[in-house]
Amino acid sequence: MSQEKRTIVIPSQLLGDVKNNKAGSGTFVENGKIYSEVLGVLNKNKDFINVTPIKGRYDPTPNDFVIGIIQEAMQSAWLVDINAAYPALLHVNEVPWDVDFGETEKYLNHGDVIMAKVLSVDQEKKLNVTLKDRNLYKVKGGNIVDVEPTKVPRIIGKKGSMISLLKKYTNCRMFVGQNGRIWIDGEDEGVKKVISTIEMIQEESLSYGLTDKVEKLLKKDAKDVQ
Amino acid sequence: MKSDIKLFENGKRLDGRKPDELRKIKIEVGVLHRAEGSCYLEWGENKVLAAVYGPREAVPRHTQNPLRAIVNARYNMAAFSVDDRKRPGPDRRSREISKVTSEALENVILLEKFPRASIDVNIEVLNAEAGTRVAGITAAAIALVDAGIPMKDIPVGCAAGKIDGQVVLDLGKEEDNFGDADLPIVIAPRTNEILLLQMDGHFTPNEFDEALNLAMKGCHDVSKMQKEAIMKKFEKEAN
Amino acid sequence: MTITPSIKKDYLVNLAKNGKRADGRKFDDFRNIEIEVGVVAKAEGSARVKIGNTQVVAGIKMDIGEPYPDTPDEGVMSTAAEMIPMASPDFEAGPPRENAIELSRVVDRGIRESKVIEFDKLCIVPEEAIWIAFIDIHILDYDGNLFDAASLAALAALHTTKVPIERMKPVIEKLAEKFPQAKEYLDNHPNDYPLPMQDPPVSCTSVKFNGVVVMDPSLDEEEIAEARLTVATDNKGDIRAMQKGLNGSFTVDEIKKVIKASTDNGNKIREQLYKSVGK
Numbered sequence: 013m014s015q016e017k018r019t020i021v022i023p024s025q026l027l028g029d030v031k032n033n034k035a036g037s038g039t040f041v042e043n044g045k046i047y048s049e050v051l052g053v054l055n056k057n058k059d060f061i062n063v064t065p066i067k068g069r070y071d072p073t074p075n076d077f078v079i080g081i082i083q084e085a086m087q088s089a090w091l092v093d094i095n096a097a098y099p100a101l102l103h104v105n106e107v108p109w110d111v112d113f114g115e116t117e118k119y120l121n122h123g124d125v126i127m128a129k130v131l132s133v134d135q136e137k138k139l140n141v142t143l144k145d146r147n148l149y150k151v152k153g154g155n156i157v158d159v160e161p162t163k164v165p166r167i168i169g170k171k172g173s174m175i176s177l178l179k180k181y182t183n184c185r186m187f188v189g190q191n192g193r194i195w196i197d198g199e200d201e202g203v204k205k206v207i208s209t210i211e212m213i214q215e216e217s218l219s220y221g222l223t224d225k226v227e228k229l230l231k232k233d234a235k236d237v238q
Numbered sequence: 239m240k241s242d243i244k245l246f247e248n249g250k251r252l253d254g255r256k257p258d259e260l261r262k263i264k265i266e267v268g269v270l271h272r273a274e275g276s277c278y279l280e281w282g283e284n285k286v287l288a289a290v291y292g293p294r295e296a297v298p299r300h301t302q303n304p305l306r307a308i309v310n311a312r313y314n315m316a317a318f319s320v321d322d323r324k325r326p327g328p329d330r331r332s333r334e335i336s337k338v339t340s341e342a343l344e345n346v347i348l349l350e351k352f353p354r355a356s357i358d359v360n361i362e363v364l365n366a367e368a369g370t371r372v373a374g375i376t377a378a379a380i381a382l383v384d385a386g387i388p389m390k391d392i393p394v395g396c397a398a399g400k401i402d403g404q405v406v407l408d409l410g411k412e413e414d415n416f417g418d419a420d421l422p423i424v425i426a427p428r429t430n431e432i433l434l435l436q437m438d439g440h441f442t443p444n445e446f447d448e449a450l451n452l453a454m455k456g457c458h459d460v461s462k463m464q465k466e467a468i469m470k471k472f473e474k475e476a477n
Numbered sequence: 478m479t480i481t482p483s484i485k486k487d488y489l490v491n492l493a494k495n496g497k498r499a500d501g502r503k504f505d506d507f508r509n510i511e512i513e514v515g516v517v518a519k520a521e522g523s524a525r526v527k528i529g530n531t532q533v534v535a536g537i538k539m540d541i542g543e544p545y546p547d548t549p550d551e552g553v554m555s556t557a558a559e560m561i562p563m564a565s566p567d568f569e570a571g572p573p574r575e576n577a578i579e580l581s582r583v584v585d586r587g588i589r590e591s592k593v594i595e596f597d598k599l600c601i602v603p604e605e606a607i608w609i610a611f612i613d614i615h616i617l618d619y620d621g622n623l624f625d626a627a628s629l630a631a632l633a634a635l636h637t638t639k640v641p642i643e644r645m646k647p648v649i650e651k652l653a654e655k656f657p658q659a660k661e662y663l664d665n666h667p668n669d670y671p672l673p674m675q676d677p678p679v680s681c682t683s684v685k686f687n688g689v690v691v692m693d694p695s696l697d698e699e700e701i702a703e704a705r706l707t708v709a710t711d712n713k714g715d716i717r718a719m720q721k722g723l724n725g726s727f728t729v730d731e732i733k734k735v736i737k738a739s740t741d742n743g744n745k746i747r748e749q750l751y752k753s754v755g756k
Contacts, residue, residue: 018476022468023389024428040348040390047428049348049388051472066472067275068386069293081482093480097293097355123483136304136353155488155499162386200497218476270618271530272565283518287617289563312562312570317613318520318536321644326557326613327572360563362615364534365517 018218019054020066023047027054027061038063053218066218070161070191072096072139076130079156079189080141082123085116092128092141095161095191100139106131107143125151125195127187154185154197157207159214161192166217167210174213174223181230182206205233245401245413252413257406260396260456265377265467268384273360275385279377282410283367288377289360290385296356307352311339311359313374319366335371342375342424342433348388357387368414369397372422375434380464384471391426393433394464396456398423398449400441405448407456419445423453427461430454479567481700486686489701493689500695505738507681507693510746512629512753514637522638522672524753526630528693530620535630536613537638537672541648544600544607552599552607556585558614558627565619583720584614584628587680587709591717594635595673601649602656608640610672621696624707624720628680629750636754638672678709678717679746681739690731692738706732708739712747 021027025048027039035046039061048054052063072078072094080092083099088111090102102120104111109119120126127148128141143149159167168175168188179186182205184198196206209226216222245252255261261282270276273289280286296302313335317326328336339361347357359381361374372395379393399409400419409417419439425432441449489499498504508529517523520536527533544551558581562568573581588594599608612635614627642649642663652659684694684702691698694705703725709718716736721727727735 020469020472020476022392022465023383024391024426038388042390047390049390050386051383051468053476065386066475067384068388069274081480083480097352098295123480123486125482125484137355151484153487154484156482156485200492200495204501215475218472270532270563271620272618273563276563285517287563291562291566294566314561316517316534316536316559316615317557317611318517318523318538320519323538323540323611323613326559328570358562360561362561362563362617364536364615365519367519 020052021048021054021063022051023049027063032059034060036060036062038065065162067160067162070094070096072100072130072133072191074130074132076190077147078128078130078141078191079151079187079193079195080126080128082120082126085121087114087116090116090120092126094128094130094139094141095158095193096139098137098139100130100141102128102141102143106141120150125156127151127189127195151195154195155203157194157196157210159192159194159210161190163214163217164188164190164192166222167194167213169223174226177223177227177230178206178209181234205230243412243416245416246404246406251401251406251410253410257404258452258455260408260459261410263460263463265380265463267380267467267471273381275381275383275387277377277380277384279373279380281369281373281376282408283365284363284370284373285365286370286373286377287362287364288374288381290357290378290381290387292357292385293352293355293387294358296354301356302354305353306349307347307355307357309340309344309347309349309357309359311343311361311378312336313339313361313363313371315363315366315370319363338434338436339371339375339378342393343378343382345431345433346389346391346393346426347382348390351388357382368409368411369422371395372397372424375424376460376464380468383468391428392461392464393424394427394457394461395422395424395434396453396460397421398453398456400439400445400449405445405452407452419449421446421449421453423450423457425454425457427458481697485697486701489697490687490689493687493691498691499697504689504691505742507742507746508695510629510749512633512750514633514754520634521641522634522636524630524633524637526626526633528622528626528629529695530618531622531626532618533623533626533630534615534617535627535634536615537634538611538613539638539641540609540611541601541606541645542609544604548596550600550603550607551596552594552609553596554585554589554594554610554612556581556588556612556614556631558584558616560616560619564616568619579722580623580627581614583624583707583718584631585612587628587678587718588612588631588635591678591709591711593632593675593677595675598673601662602652602658605656606652606659610635610638619696621694621699622682624682625680625693628709629746632677632679633750633754635672636674636677636750636756639669640666640672642666642669676712677747677750678711679743679750680707680709680718681742681746682707683735683738685725685727685731690735692742706735708736710736710740710743712744714740
């Protein structure tokens with residue numbers, strides 16, 4: 013991978029014009045000129061100019077895997093906090109159990125944690141999630157760590173390379189939600205290691221060679237313990 | 239209240255500045271842990287802290303706009319920030335400043351991306367020395383960038399005024415108290431559009447033009463500093 | 478409202494069963510404390526305190542006013558803490574609610590009842606004019622344990638406070654025209670001078686969850702806390718103020734242990750306080 017610097021751009025920064033490029037995500041067009049709309053990293057793809065935000069609220073997309081926390085059990089649905097700008101709705105039709113009207117509390121209550129999938133996002137940004145999938149369930153045990161949603165790709169790594177490293181060297185089970193929540197379970201020391209490594213990944217998310225650096229660190233610690 | 243102090247003599251102001259000179263400005267980005275975006279800014283003796291939460295669902299529900307986000311800016315002066323202790327809580331001046339601040343920020347934030355949401359901006363003045371509202375908005379703009387809020391421009395503010403008949407940039411405390419006119423503005427620097435403008439005192443039309451030009455130039459100088467502070471923080475992260 | 482996931486509580490409880498805390502601290506350890514004084518020029522005294530990520534600014538403003546009828550020759554103080562919206566996504570704008578009021582009053586008592594400020598030295602004209610010290614605490618960043626951060630900031634600010642003779646001279650001179658005591662006061666105090674203070678008690682807060690008691694709670698620990706105990710101790714090891722909060726309970730044994738740990742930590746913090754105010 014080339015060692016060029018990552019270019020940071022800020023809102024209102026001029027990036028190009030429509031004559032030579034296409035305006036991609038994270039940009040807006042005014043009078044034929046393309047500008048950045050967020051603080052982010054510039055990336056040019058073919059003739060698309062895109063800006064990948066460095067920070068910002070999780071913006072739900074259908075089919076995202078997310079870690080949700082139940083806010084409220086209502087008569088035939090639950091309100092779920094998925095770390096977006098709005099709470100999401102989990103309807104009784106979208107869970108694997110047969111829930112009678114008014115019996116929602118028997119299954120999920122305030123504070124319960126679920127692995128869910130984003131089902132739909134409408135014009136008014138009303139969100140729906142579902143638990144109807146083999147990989148989705150109510151979580152038991154473990155701990156949740158919050159990270160910047162924009163850093164999730166880094167923590168997962170290319171084809172899951174980073175998260176595989178973490179699991180391998182700490183013997184922990186992990187699940188990374190697109191919404192910036194990570195579930196970790198394992199021995200105390202392993203969990204601590206994962207958490208501190210995730211912190212490091214967040215701080216250095218923009219630098220190159222991070223995967224190698226993380227692998228070296230985890231290898232060294234494993235050796236020290238032995 | 240007029241005093242006998244000569245505010246402008248021999249081309250110099252009370253604090254030694256030239257008519258078109260800004261006070262010293264220092265900016266720190268991302269200084270709070272809980273807030274999603276934050277900025278600490280010193281402007282002369284002013285010390286302001288701005289923090290942003292959002293977008294998040296607007297409450298109470300009746301304030302929600304189904305088509306776009308609303309901006310709730312709250313400007314507040316700490317009780318200890320002024321000579322005579324100020325009773326805690328918003329007074330009418332703070333509420334007016336909060337309103338014109340919200341309106342200035344709403345202009346540049348891409349609100350349609352977040353229907354039914356609110357973007358909550360808090361500006362706290364910890365030490366006050368004239369020009370707190372423009373310092374506050376300038377800090378709030380940086381906090382919004384730090385929070386990852388999409389915007390079409392980064393607003394910036396600056397004030398100009400008139401002292402002893404001379405049009406000057408960035409009034410200091412005595413100049414604000416005993417001067418002839420005060421003109422704080424906030425602009426969108428990319429397009430030079432004016433987002434906030436208030437004036438009190440006495441300007442002839444020519445003096446007003448001069449003051450407005452001076453204030454806009456001041457805004458552009460401060461805008462450079464805003465951008466440098468943001469780049470400095472995030473380029474460090476990148477390398 | 479931020480919701481605490483139920484599995485987080487279980488996680489912290491399990492760690493505690495093995496004598497551990499999430500951030501690696503021992504049960505009686507405080508997080509890193511930073512104290513910076515003189516941060517607000519307009520205030521007669523000010524300080525910024527950080528305990529972990531919790532950050533607080535305290536400012537002292539002094540004014541001249543009438544004494545209370547039952548203490549005609551003593552100065553007075555008033556404490557207000559503001560939990561401003563920037564400090565947490567859960568803090569709302571508006572007049573102080575019970576949490577802010579309890580915080581203000583506990584910090585106030587820790588200073589007032591232990592006579593940290595020598596009020597008898599703050600009289601200008603008996604029955605007419607005394608000094609009022611306003612302690613205003615601004616919570617900037619809430620990450621657990623506001624009681625100790627607020628109280629420490631107030632103390633650090635008080636220790637660097639100068640009675641503002643110069644700023645208030647016109648008022649005192651006007652009093653001197655009518656009252657000889659005011660003239661005498663002005664002759665004895667022609668310039669700003671340090672607020673007369675005694676050695677302060679330092680407060681240490683602990684919380685209890687699932688039978689375990691930890692000191693200087695982090696945000697997560699506070700969110701699952703069942704009971705809370707703040708103890709202020711002085712440099713002789715005596716107890717000067719206490720406050721128990723929340724609807725859980727403590728055993729007598731637990732309280733005694735907390736007092737001991739508070740005294741030990743209080744002494745360490747007092748040393749750091751003295752260093753930062755230049756004592």
